[in-house]
Amino acid sequence: MADFTSSFWQWYITVLVVLSIVGVTALVVWMAQGKLKVGEEAKPMGHVWDEDLQELSNPLPKWWLNLFYLTLIFAVVYLALYPGLGTVKGVLGWSEIGQYEKEMKQADEHYGPIFEKYRSENVAVLVGNKDALKIGERLYMTYCTNCHGADAHGNRGFPNLTDNDWLYGGSPENIQTSIMNGRNGIMPAWGAVIGQEGVYNVASYVMGLSGRKVTEDAASAGKEIFAKTCAGCHGADAKGNPAIGAANLTDSVWLYGGTQQAILQSISGGHQGQMPAHGEFLGEAKVHLLTAYVYSLSHTSP
């Protein structure tokens, strides 16, 4: 069984449990001996506390003794029904994961319809539905804020979801795909390929694209390298390619920071951005509502 690293432990537990039950039973039976005969007086046992409080040889009260026996019977019945003796599964076949799955199934049956209700509706319509957005917001606050922030403005490496600037496209279908299947954005490391000077030149060119002041010579040198090395993904016009998640480099949105130092770092070291897939985890109905909420952040209701 996978719970144990070696079969020693299952025997260790089994033997200890069985020995304990047998031992405790023997102890209780032994202690229950010594009933007083008719007319016999209880004798002092020689233990005295608080000057005159003495222990007598009276037998255990019956009801109390029976409680001991009941606990022993309980233990045996429990061990027969539930897993407890090493790898023995028990008659009921109960398991923690089984319990979890059962409860999750019940929860889904109970709460599922609440989410399912909106699934057939178009995202563009849901954006105008306050209740749907409230559910979407709750889902967002639970599953998305860790990376994208409570205000969905993102963080370094985690895109801002409110600015209508999309790496993989901003249509409801694109957003839904991103959440369902996740995304893997890869910017290769170019430092070793184009050299330190090449990186500096490309950075100068790219910064110039969004209207920042750069050195003319470096920028024109960078343009040549860009056309050979970068245009494949980011496009000849550097506007990016939503099909593969290549960023638009002509605007002032910088996923990994817009300072010169940050841009140099991005080009020479590359980046690996990962959006995890949520489809299997959340299910289509919840993702649909999440899509509507995320879409509503950059699209006001019609």
Add this chain to the structure above:
Amino acid sequence: MTDSNDKKEPPPAEHAPSKDDKEPPQRVMSLVEAQEAAMRRKPASDGQPAEKKRRSFAGQRPQAGQRMVTLAEADAKHESLYAKHQKVYPRMVHGFFADLRVILASLTLGTFYGLPWINWGAERQAFLIDLPARKFNLFAWTFWPQDLFYLAVILIISALALFLFTAVAGRVWCGFTCPQTVWTEIFLWMERKIEGDRMKQMRLAQQPWNRERILKVGGKHTLWVLFSLWTGFTFVGFFTPIRELSVATVSLSLGPWETFWVFFYGLATYGNAGWLREQVCTYMCPYARFQGAMFDRNTLIISYDTQRGEPRGARNRLVDPKSKNLGNCIDCTLCVQVCPTGIDIRDGLQYQCIACAACVDVCDSVMDKMGYPRGLIRYTTENALEGRPSRLLRPRIVVYTSILIAISLALVVSVLLRVPLMLDIVRDRTSLYRETNEGMIENVYTLKIMNMDNSDHRYVLSASGIEGLKLDSALTEIAIDAGQTRDIVVRLVADPEKLSKRSNEVEFLLQAADDKKMVVREDAKFLGPIPVRP
């Protein structure tokens, strides 16, 4: 247990000398046996008004050779851990303390049964603990789960008050205001109305199950059950609006929990006040047991004045007790008969005594009839009984009183200054800070705002603490309906040049647009990069 089969018919002699201490003690009767014996005697005297008159307040005095014993004594004789319950039939009392108890019982019961019916405004029940809505209406106030510490303070005040009153006046709580006493009192009243006084009750219990007994006992229990159900209904009325509850009750459409609590609380009332009575005080109540810790020699207790009373004994009213070498106690045992817990106060202070002062009232009436001064049984202190002066101002009284006053004042001030608005700030935990494309530093906060007031409000939010700090929020005014909570996500934006530390204190200020006094402030942290020193 004493076997009741060997009961002997008491000797028919009346008024035999009761001073038989020197003689070897004959069989000791338990209180119940004495009561039974007295009852068997009673019918014989019915036809003799003269004799009846003579015993008007002496009740059924034990016969010669028999000493009336208390429950505790009777139990001690039988070496069993289980004391069989002996029903106590408290005799009706009139007097100052009895009247006081009636007044206090009317007040407390009146409050209990009346309060849920009072409305504050048109629709709002003045006292309602609305569990589904998580709120508590108290006249004009509405309290929320966030105000729960007020409950803790009220409980502390109650406990301190209990300590103080116990230290000063003993178990006044038990004797006059405890629900157990109060409900038992009203159940006793109902019992007397139907079954008659103590003697009639005891005789009824001896009768076979004939028509009279079935009718009377059945009627009593019917009345008790109805009253108990009304009590349960009222109890639930503190949690479900009682007018809706009455409609639901009449149309038999109570919810499962409401039904459960009506019957459960009803059963508890019926069981506690009808059946358990003094057993609750002697066996179940924890307070009865730890009260001793609060008693001292200056605490008011109900006590029999042994010096004045002993030696006790029967005598004619016109005889000077001194001539017969007797004290003031005429040994009429009325103090035992009226006792709701079935003890003999003349045996000294006992843990069963709930200080109801019934024995004080009845003994005073006897002393009046005998022409002796009142107060053979009275409120006094251990010091006073021993001839020492009693002091009211002791360190423990001063300490209890000052703490009690301080906490009560703090509660009143705190409730009066309470702002029905709550602001909780949750800073985004997963990121330290964010650099915008403009090079500014942003922190994100989720604000939980709760309007705890009874009317809708609009609020204005602002933040301060860093030079040039900007609050970036989608809303300029936050509208929240009465009793609602709203989550607002806001950003604070600061210039990194102005940040002198990595962690900076900022303060959010939330103010109602229509009520300048409704303000809450809440501190938060604003994180930034390591400052660059010039």
